[in-house]
Amino acid sequence: MNEIAQLFQDLLADLGRIEVLRQFAALALALGAWRFLKARLKLENRRWPQEARWPWLAQVKPLANETLLWFCLAAVSSWLVTATGVGDLARFLTRFFALCLLSRFGLVVLRFYLPSKVVKETDLRVIRPLLILVGALQLYSQFADLNQLWSTQVLHWGNDHLTFGALIMLVFGTYFVTAGAELPALVAAEVMRRAFELNGPNHRASALVIRYGLAAFGLVLILAYVGVNPTLLAAVGGGLSVGLGFGLKEVFSNFVSGLWLLLEGAIRPGDVLLLESGKGEDPCEVLELGMRATTLWRDRDNVELVVPNQTFFTQAMVTYSGLRDRRRRGQVLIGAAYRHPPETVIALLEATALTITRVLHQPAPKGLLLRYDDSAITYAIRYWIENPMDGVGVASEVGIAVWNAFHREGIEIPFPQRVLHGAPSLPGSADSQ
Amino acid sequence: MGQSRLLAMVLALSGLLSACGPSGTSGLFSTGTTITVLVELSTKADPLEQAKVEAMLQKQIKEFKRLNPQANIRFRGLPSDRLEQEVIYRTKRGLGPDLMLLASNRDLINLRQEGYISPVALSSQEQNSFKATYLKHLRQGGQQLAVPLLVFPPLACFDRRRLPQSPQTLAAIIRLGQQGHSFGLNSSFEGLDEVMGSFGVTLLPEKENRPSQQERMLKALQWYREANLQPDISFVESDEELRQGLQAGRFEWIPCSSGWIPTLQRALGANLGIAVLPAGPEGVAKPLLRMPMWAFGAQSSPRQRQLAKRFAMFTGNVVNQRSMALKLGTVLPVNPTIALPLKAYPNLAVMDAASRNATMTTVEQRHFLLQNENKLESLIAEVLAGVQSPNAVAPKIQSQLNAMTSMGSQP
Numbered sequence: 148m149n150e151i152a153q154l155f156q157d158l159l160a161d162l163g164r165i166e167v168l169r170q171f172a173a174l175a176l177a178l179g180a181w182r183f184l185k186a187r188l189k190l191e192n193r194r195w196p197q198e199a200r201w202p203w204l205a206q207v208k209p210l211a212n213e214t215l216l217w218f219c220l221a222a223v224s225s226w227l228v229t230a231t232g233v234g235d236l237a238r239f240l241t242r243f244f245a246l247c248l249l250s251r252f253g254l255v256v257l258r259f260y261l262p263s264k265v266v267k268e269t270d271l272r273v274i275r276p277l278l279i280l281v282g283a284l285q286l287y288s289q290f291a292d293l294n295q296l297w298s299t300q301v302l303h304w305g306n307d308h309l310t311f312g313a314l315i316m317l318v319f320g321t322y323f324v325t326a327g328a329e330l331p332a333l334v335a336a337e338v339m340r341r342a343f344e345l346n347g348p349n350h351r352a353s354a355l356v357i358r359y360g361l362a363a364f365g366l367v368l369i370l371a372y373v374g375v376n377p378t379l380l381a382a383v384g385g386g387l388s389v390g391l392g393f394g395l396k397e398v399f400s401n402f403v404s405g406l407w408l409l410l411e412g413a414i415r416p417g418d419v420l421l422l423e424s425g426k427g428e429d430p431c432e433v434l435e436l437g438m439r440a441t442t443l444w445r446d447r448d449n450v451e452l453v454v455p456n457q458t459f460f461t462q463a464m465v466t467y468s469g470l471r472d473r474r475r476r477g478q479v480l481i482g483a484a485y486r487h488p489p490e491t492v493i494a495l496l497e498a499t500a501l502t503i504t505r506v507l508h509q510p511a512p513k514g515l516l517l518r519y520d521d522s523a524i525t526y527a528i529r530y531w532i533e534n535p536m537d538g539v540g541v542a543s544e545v546g547i548a549v550w551n552a553f554h555r556e557g558i559e560i561p562f563p564q565r566v567l568h569g570a571p572s573l574p575g576s577a578d579s580q
Numbered sequence: 581m582g583q584s585r586l587l588a589m590v591l592a593l594s595g596l597l598s599a600c601g602p603s604g605t606s607g608l609f610s611t612g613t614t615i616t617v618l619v620e621l622s623t624k625a626d627p628l629e630q631a632k633v634e635a636m637l638q639k640q641i642k643e644f645k646r647l648n649p650q651a652n653i654r655f656r657g658l659p660s661d662r663l664e665q666e667v668i669y670r671t672k673r674g675l676g677p678d679l680m681l682l683a684s685n686r687d688l689i690n691l692r693q694e695g696y697i698s699p700v701a702l703s704s705q706e707q708n709s710f711k712a713t714y715l716k717h718l719r720q721g722g723q724q725l726a727v728p729l730l731v732f733p734p735l736a737c738f739d740r741r742r743l744p745q746s747p748q749t750l751a752a753i754i755r756l757g758q759q760g761h762s763f764g765l766n767s768s769f770e771g772l773d774e775v776m777g778s779f780g781v782t783l784l785p786e787k788e789n790r791p792s793q794q795e796r797m798l799k800a801l802q803w804y805r806e807a808n809l810q811p812d813i814s815f816v817e818s819d820e821e822l823r824q825g826l827q828a829g830r831f832e833w834i835p836c837s838s839g840w841i842p843t844l845q846r847a848l849g850a851n852l853g854i855a856v857l858p859a860g861p862e863g864v865a866k867p868l869l870r871m872p873m874w875a876f877g878a879q880s881s882p883r884q885r886q887l888a889k890r891f892a893m894f895t896g897n898v899v900n901q902r903s904m905a906l907k908l909g910t911v912l913p914v915n916p917t918i919a920l921p922l923k924a925y926p927n928l929a930v931m932d933a934a935s936r937n938a939t940m941t942t943v944e945q946r947h948f949l950l951q952n953e954n955k956l957e958s959l960i961a962e963v964l965a966g967v968q969s970p971n972a973v974a975p976k977i978q979s980q981l982n983a984m985t986s987m988g989s990q991p
Contacts, residue, residue: 157654160614166674166879228672232695233879235672289673292656 154296161290170227170237177223181216190215206255213248220244239289243282250274261333273327280319313373324365332358352415355436359406397457401439404460409436414459419473419535421465422452430467430536446536467535474507475535479545482523484559489516489524492558496528499552503544507531522563612650613883615678615891618666619657622683624819628846629839629910636904637681644894651887667696676879679888681729684871688718688725689947691875698878699723700889709896711916717940718873725943726873727892730904730911733935734867736855737826737836737844746833746855750803753858757810764822764831765807767815771835772960776800777866777939794978796862801963801970808964815964837870838910838931854927856934869938871914955980
């Protein structure tokens, strides 16, 4: 660690060199010029030519001042290099600023193609930290030998050691590999979706599988770079096995279940499952298949349910979005009086169901006479809907439409009736007397 | 805009520091002065020798810092091929090294023209710490471009078990080669010059073009051709091949540098013999002297320059020079006031004798040489390969030397 402290002390000493300070002073001048120009030009507030014609201009407009700053920095650093021959530090800072600016433009472009939530998360979690890390290391390399720092040993145990570079790779590399795999996975999944015409759930599942695959591959590469001793890995693996056998059993089981479900494709983000609850069965949509648990969304009360992956692995599940299709069949039961001809009632039911927007015309709704009950003939109108989550809502609409149709056509929905007949009076009774 | 405000503050502060800082300020964040010392690790040099020299320099720095607690010296060794790159990289960023220990074949004129080094002013008392001839060879236009650190004299190294004595003349080499003794010779410029020097010829441009030079060159080339015809006399291209050849027993005799002694001794032990290089028809050999030198950076503040000079002078003082010569046992001091105990150290005595006959290149000659080395080497390579006869090549070399001299490449 003393070596690291010495390296940073040297870095500070270099920052105080007169030629270095001169470059910083030149950049400060560029900054002053930029502030002046910014106040004069008001680029972000004024209306740009063709702004109405090209909507993308509005997206890049907030970056106008930063671009202007880059122009100022580039002009000053180029002048410094030409005039004095010493200005590569200023040029480096300008180039790094250009890189940051380029990343902002890149994010604007990505927003056109990817969900803005993903882009924002990638920006905050990956791009900004990565720029800070790369910037810090590159800045250091301007002053000192980064290779030397990279190979400096910082931790020792037994005969093994960990270099600064290995430590950076372990800490930051692991973080960036896990956090940064999402965006490339999404892009790759999008390419696959277009190439293989994947449906929504398959597309999301492939994105997740690619993400895990990228993260795993990255982690293996990091371990190989760090040079983890295979014996040590075996020892850790052995210890982990014991740990898995006791305390981590559930965690590991859930993780493996999640992976298996993804690979098998039994449950994918976007699927609709029928989850049994105390109050009956509720359709839930799979939002995310996580490492440990799956997040479901239940529209009835708009709650998110976090269900351990193992549950899906060990229990039978009812899904509306399995191998065949995502369509759900709904049914409304209704009774009609005995005096109405069943053909009339069934035709009316089928015609009524078709008036509901969310009921599919193909397959066509089907009316059925189910049984002869005490007070009425019980009919069923069965129909298909596209989104399984709409089951209850569509059933309600169909029910209301049927009531209105029956009312309009004079078809009675009977309530249970009981006719009581009095027994004839017996001879010799008080009445007869 | 918060980020740009922070950037503005940082840059404004640095601007303020730049404007207010005295020109002598070297380290605003430390109390003392910091200098960067780059040491060229010659790719031709013996790795063991380099390690020893590097360790010795580290020790010198430690000792210097003990005496100058405010001084901070950053020491970094770099291979020859990376040194120039590093110097350019650092200089373009305003971080040029303050002091560089360069190998003796560096082109100081070029480094100065590019603005990587600047001359150092030495008082007459400071000049007395170095042999006048050494200083003279590192001067251009009356300005001192570098100061020497140590001297590595060229020698002959041989395996005593197979060759009891080093041949005294170049003719003896051919004679012994005919008798089955194996010799390794260097076909690089330094190797050529060693042989040429024995014939009284130099491949470096001289102020006076002696009329008999061409005749002597012809004899030297003829010797080359004859030596190359001997199956047991081999010409190799690198020092490394020579060293390994002697260690592995492929060669019984090689021209060597005093710096190689530790490595060769490790392999041959007491069987390693060292001697001065064999003489030629025109007298003793006059090979080139290897002399690492301190050159001073062009971007140092006055305080950094002062510290760099103090350190360079520290390495050249009597105590340190004597200590280095005796402890390393492979170098000679550049300080003229030192009298080494040559009787007690036989190796030093041989080295001392070898250094007396050796020649040195001036900065102008070195500049010339680095520009034309390949042309001269290829001409001589053609003689060795039998492509051209010595009679054909000698006038070509001479005319080329004359042309280069007349073009103003020489002082």
